[in-house]
Amino acid sequence: MVLENEHNMSARIASMIDTDKVHKALYSDPDIFEEELDKIFNNNWIWVAHESEIADAGSYRTAMIGRQPVIVCRDMEGQIHVLQNRCRHRGATVCESQAGKVRAFTCPYHGWSYGLNGALRALPRPEEYESILDKKDFGLIEIRHETYQGMIFATFKKDQESLDSFLGGAKKWIDLFMKQGGGYPVKTLGRQQFRFRGNWKIQLENTTDAYHFPVVHRSFISSLDDQTATVFDFLDDEGFVEDLGNGHSVMVMIPDLVDLEANLEAPIPERFAPLAAELAKQGLDDLQVRKLVRAAGGTGFNLNLFPNIACSMAFFRMLAPISVNETEIHHIAIGGTGAPDAYNQQRLRLHEHFQGPMGFGTPDDGEAWERVQRGSMAGKDGWIMVNRGMSRLRPSPDGNVMGAVCSETGMRAAYQQYKKQMIV
Amino acid sequence: MDNMNQLDKSLVEVTAFLNREADMLDYKEYDEWLKLWSDTGLYIVPIAHGEENYKDMLNLAYDDAAMRKLRIQRLQSGHAMSAKTAKITIRTLSRIRILDESDDIINVRCAYCLFENKSGQIRHFPANLRFKLRRDNGTLKIEEKIVELMNSDTHLATIAYLF
Ligand code: FES
Ligand SMILES: [Fe+2]
Numbered sequence: 001m002v003l004e005n006e007h008n009m010s011a012r013i014a015s016m017i018d019t020d021k022v023h024k025a026l027y028s029d030p031d032i033f034e035e036e037l038d039k040i041f042n043n044n045w046i047w048v049a050h051e052s053e054i055a056d057a058g059s060y061r062t063a064m065i066g067r068q069p070v071i072v073c074r075d076m077e078g079q080i081h082v083l084q085n086r087c088r089h090r091g092a093t094v095c096e097s098q099a100g101k102v103r104a105f106t107c108p109y110h111g112w113s114y115g116l117n118g119a120l121r122a123l124p125r126p127e128e129y130e131s132i133l134d135k136k137d138f139g140l141i142e143i144r145h146e147t148y149q150g151m152i153f154a155t156f157k158k159d160q161e162s163l164d165s166f167l168g169g170a171k172k173w174i175d176l177f178m179k180q181g182g183g184y185p186v187k188t189l190g191r192q193q194f195r196f197r198g199n200w201k202i203q204l205e206n207t208t209d210a211y212h213f214p215v216v217h218r219s220f221i222s223s224l225d226d227q228t229a230t231v232f233d234f235l236d237d238e239g240f241v242e243d244l245g246n247g248h249s250v251m252v253m254i255p256d257l258v259d260l261e262a263n264l265e266a267p268i269p270e271r272f273a274p275l276a277a278e279l280a281k282q283g284l285d286d287l288q289v290r291k292l293v294r295a296a297g298g299t300g301f302n303l304n305l306f307p308n309i310a311c312s313m314a315f316f317r318m319l320a321p322i323s324v325n326e327t328e329i330h331h332i333a334i335g336g337t338g339a340p341d342a343y344n345q346q347r348l349r350l351h352e353h354f355q356g357p358m359g360f361g362t363p364d365d366g367e368a369w370e371r372v373q374r375g376s377m378a379g380k381d382g383w384i385m386v387n388r389g390m391s392r393l394r395p396s397p398d399g400n401v402m403g404a405v406c407s408e409t410g411m412r413a414a415y416q417q418y419k420k421q422m423i424v
Numbered sequence: 425m426d427n428m429n430q431l432d433k434s435l436v437e438v439t440a441f442l443n444r445e446a447d448m449l450d451y452k453e454y455d456e457w458l459k460l461w462s463d464t465g466l467y468i469v470p471i472a473h474g475e476e477n478y479k480d481m482l483n484l485a486y487d488d489a490a491m492r493k494l495r496i497q498r499l500q501s502g503h504a505m506s507a508k509t510a511k512i513t514i515r516t517l518s519r520i521r522i523l524d525e526s527d528d529i530i531n532v533r534c535a536y537c538l539f540e541n542k543s544g545q546i547r548h549f550p551a552n553l554r555f556k557l558r559r560d561n562g563t564l565k566i567e568e569k570i571v572e573l574m575n576s577d578t579h580l581a582t583i584a585y586l587f
Contacts, residue, residue, distance in 0.1 A: 190482025363506035
C-alpha cells in the first residue's frame, strides 16, 4: 500500500518502489524531487565532463551537480579540478559560459581573481583586509573528483566509495565503449542540449528500454538502408539486459557490435563503403580502414550508469534534473583524437541523423516522455510497471542477473539502487 | 521595375523567393520545397553561430540532398509521433538584406520566427537565416540555408519540422 500522507519521507518512498513496479508519484511529487537532489545527486559519483572537453591547460566547462553549479577545469600544470562555482567573497558565480579557455576566473562583482586550481590569487585594494583575511583560506571550494577512461566524475559525499568500486562491473563495458575511437583516443565532438517537460527518471529508464525502439523509432528505421534496418531489428535476437550492480546496467542490442576490435575481417557494410573508399584513398592500410569502418557506427550496446550518464551506442547521454517535471539532456558526440577527418565527419553526420532536438529519433522519444509525464497526473493512484521479462531471468557469464533485450531488467536495477539511497 | 537598379530588382526577386519558401513549409508542400534546392545545397541548423566550417562540427541538422529527402519522407510518413503534434506552423520573415551579389550567387540574410502550437502552448523560435542563392537558368536555387536559432544550445526536444 502506498503511504500517501506519510510524513516520514523514507517510509513513503519505500512504499512506492516494489521489485516489479514503481508509483507514478515518483515523477510528479516536488517533495520527492527535493529529496532526490540531496540523496541521489549530492551523494553519488556524478559525471561532469569528458577529459577531452578540457584538453588544454586553462580550459574549462561549467556543469551542474543536481542544482549546484560547478566548474571542471585544467590548471596550468595540466591537473584537473572540479570547483564550486561560487566566489568566496559575497558569492557570485565566477564563470557563466558553458566552456572556454582562461588564465584565471575573475569574479565580475568586486574582482577577486582565482587560479585554475581554485587558489585566490589577487583581489583589488587589499589594504582593508590587512590581518583579517588570509588568501590561502579563501580559494574556490574544490570538490572531490576521480576519472575512469577519460570520464570525469565528482562527488559531494566525503566518504563516497572510490569511483573504481562504484563503477565495478560497468568498467568492462566502458572499456569496450572506448574502442570507438577506431584506434585513436576517444574525444568529444560537440554537445546537443535540450530540455523536455518530464521527470529525469523517465530518461534514465529510456536508455535501457529496447521495447520502444520499433514503435517510437519507426520513422528512423524507415530512413535506413535495408541492411542497416536489419541490424536495428534486434528484439528477437540474442541481445540481453544485464544488471551490473550499483544501479548500472547494460543493454546489448547488437551482440556482434559489442567488441569493435573483433571480427575485423567481416565484409564492409554498404553504408560505410564510401567511408572505406575515402580512407583507402588517403593511404590508410586495409587493417586501419577496417578498424575505423567497424567503429564508425558505434557499439551495439547502451551502458546506463546511475544516476546521470550513459554510454549509449555511439555517444554520451547526460541528464540533469531541472525540476520535478523538467529535465535537461545533453547528447555528446564522440570521435577519435587525431583520427582522419572523414572518420569524425562520418560520426558527426550519423549522430545528427538520430540524436538531438532535430534528429530522426530524439523528437519522437521526447514526445513519448512528455506523454508519460502528463499521464502521471491521471488518477490519484497508479503504478509504472517495470516487470517485463521478470519470469525469464538467468545468470550472466559474469554472475549477474540478466534478461531479454526488451526486458525491464535495467530499470529494475536503477530503481533498486534509487530505493536504497532514498530510504537511508 | 524599369527604373529600379539591379540591387533593388534582386531584392524584390529574393523577397518573393524566400516568402514562397517559408509558405511552402507552413503549408507542407514538401515535394515542391525540395525542388527549390540545388543538388549540392546544404541545409544547416548549427549549434554555434557565425562559423565557416560546419562540416567538422556537431550541428542540430546538416542535410545534403539525400538527407533532406529522408527528412521529408519522415515528416510525410505519418509514423513520426512528434510530427503529428505540429499540425500548424507559422513562419514570418523580415529585415531581408542582400549582402552581396555576383553573376550567379546572391548572399542574403533575414530575421525569422517560427510559431507552433505545442499541446496548447504557443512556442516560438526566433532565428537569423542566411541564404546562399544560385541563379540557375533564370530561377533561383538554394545553395545553402543556415538557420541560426537564437537559443540553439538550449532549446526543446521535439522539433518535428524544418525551420
Ligand atoms: S562577490 Fe566575488 S568579488 Fe565580491
Ligand atoms: Fe528512443
